[in-house]
Amino acid sequence: MLYKTEGIVLSNAGYNDKYAITHLFTRDFGPVSYLLPKTRGRRSKINTALFTPLSILNMEVEHLPLRDIQRLKEVDRQTLLFEIGSNPVKVSLTLFLSEFLSKVLRETDNNEVLFDYLKQAIEVLERTKRGLANFHLTFLLGLTRFLGIYPNLENYTRGCYFDMLNGEFTYRSPTHQYLLNERESAYLHLLTRINFSNMHLFRLSRNDRNLIIDRLLTYYRLHLYDFQSIRSLEVLRELH
CATH class of the missing domain: 2.40.50.140 (Nucleic acid-binding proteins)
Known part of the structure; x- marks a missing residue:
């Protein structure tokens, strides 16, 4: 049919x-x-x-x-994507995102809503001039909402930890190894305000950005079945 x-x-x-x-x-x-x-x-x-x-x-x-x-x-x-195919930074992001999505997209009950988010993100990537180095962080954090694994980011207080296994802030250090320390938890709290419109305002160093992407991928690995390593991740590590 x-x-x-x-x-x-x-x-x-x-x-x-x-x-x-x-x-x-x-x-x-x-x-x-x-x-x-x-x-x-x-x-x-x-x-x-x-x-x-x-x-x-x-x-x-x-x-x-x-x-x-x-x-x-x-x-x-449907859409002409000239920048995504020619801008070196956007080419690197495209390689990473296409490999990442190939590994995380599963059958869902809200294909249309998820598709609309992906389509919007690709269109944003095509036209964005500023904040490209933060695009993948913004995308990965936003995508958790549509995959049903968005963490509970309320109740943050200075000095707390983020328990990645249970997806929530806690006042006590978890007994397992999957946690963000106080500094990393503060970064996560900061990122709750990031979106495609304001991502250029977040001034992150390359080391901080690489730390955040590593922690985000660990979170995905904990909450999605059979999530494998991303070979193209290294192409993003040099983004400014």
């Missing part, structure tokens, strides 16, 4: 001589894998050049519930 939906490209992988597999997060079906023709014939309606990481596409697809790999019928680019 044919459906019209929107999709965000996450990654591509080889399959056979004629097809690759493209992995997308769709507005109507969540994460889906599609057959992607490697060559474009005269009558083909699929332009493989559209399937670059984080591309936002309008699609007509064939979708059968019991089939692991679905089929594409027609695809058009």
